[in-house]
Amino acid sequence: MKIFKKIINFFLDLLFPIECVGCQKENIWLCEECFKKINLNLKNFCPFCGKPARMGCICQQCLTHSPLKNIFIVSFYNEKILKQAIHVFKYNNIRDLAKPLGKIIINFLYQSKLNFLFNDSYFLIPISLHRKRLFERGFNQSELLIREIAQKFKISILNNVLKRKRNTQSQTKLKEKERRKNIKNVFICLQPEIIKNKNIILFDDILTTGSTLKEAARALKKAGAKTITGLVLAKG
Numbered sequence: 253m254k255i256f257k258k259i260i261n262f263f264l265d266l267l268f269p270i271e272c273v274g275c276q277k278e279n280i281w282l283c284e285e286c287f288k289k290i291n292l293n294l295k296n297f298c299p300f301c302g303k304p305a306r307m308g309c310i311c312q313q314c315l316t317h318s319p320l321k322n323i324f325i326v327s328f329y330n331e332k333i334l335k336q337a338i339h340v341f342k343y344n345n346i347r348d349l350a351k352p353l354g355k356i357i358i359n360f361l362y363q364s365k366l367n368f369l370f371n372d373s374y375f376l377i378p379i380s381l382h383r384k385r386l387f388e389r390g391f392n393q394s395e396l397l398i399r400e401i402a403q404k405f406k407i408s409i410l411n412n413v414l415k416r417k418r419n420t421q422s423q424t425k426l427k428e429k430e431r432r433k434n435i436k437n438v439f440i441c442l443q444p445e446i447i448k449n450k451n452i453i454l455f456d457d458i459l460t461t462g463s464t465l466k467e468a469a470r471a472l473k474k475a476g477a478k479t480i481t482g483l484v485l486a487k488g
């Protein structure tokens with residue numbers, strides 16, 4: 253059995269050689285130099301409308317229809333190396349990229365002094381995939397990333413409480429209005445008794461219009477969550 257596995261790995265390495273997503277240096281998925289090139293978010297803007305707002309804050313106007321209190325954005329999807337890393341992580345199923353990508357999030361939390369905020373009074377929840385997509389991919393990318401954060405800051409992860417009821421059409425090609433319709437009522441909270449009165453950090457890898465995050469937050473709010481803070485790796 254072991255030999256069989258070795259043979260498979262040998263051919264996998266031939267097909268998908270390990271090389272840096274940024275500079276193609278061999279034997280590493282994201283080298284130190286490329287890692288350093290990824291800029292973290294230092295801008296102060298509202299994640300929904302883009303107007304100036306304090307770091308992580310949603311502007312007064314957008315707050316009126318947001319179930320989330322804050323959304324912290326680690327970096328941007330137009331950071332070339334980050335984009336490539338996320339793509340390879342998700343679509344080429346390279347789980348080893350969870351470590352460096354998790355480190356980017358951790359660095360951001362320290363830099364923004366959020367490490368003081370994110371403590372054991374919070375609970376982490378990843379945006380869930382539909383079971384069909386989970387089966388295809390074999391893992392939930394968001395879940396792998398938050399394991400890194402959870403470990404570092406001693407925050408518990410609440411898995412299997414947020415369920416995606418139906419498999420939605422990919423959001424990438426849809427306009428904002430269509431996105432909202434596509435995602436409406438997609439999430440359900442399976443165990444409201446667990447969520448009740450808790451401070452939740454809801455994590456997603458990419459934020460575009462924010463409709464997915466809002467819809468998931470709505471389900472958690474309905475279940476009795478006390479506060480919901482968003483955390484996103486990259487804004488598109």
Ligand SMILES: [Zn+2]
Nearest residue numbers: 272275283286
């Ligand atoms: Zn590199």
Ligand SMILES: [Zn+2]
Nearest residue numbers: 298301311314
């Ligand atoms: Zn706004």
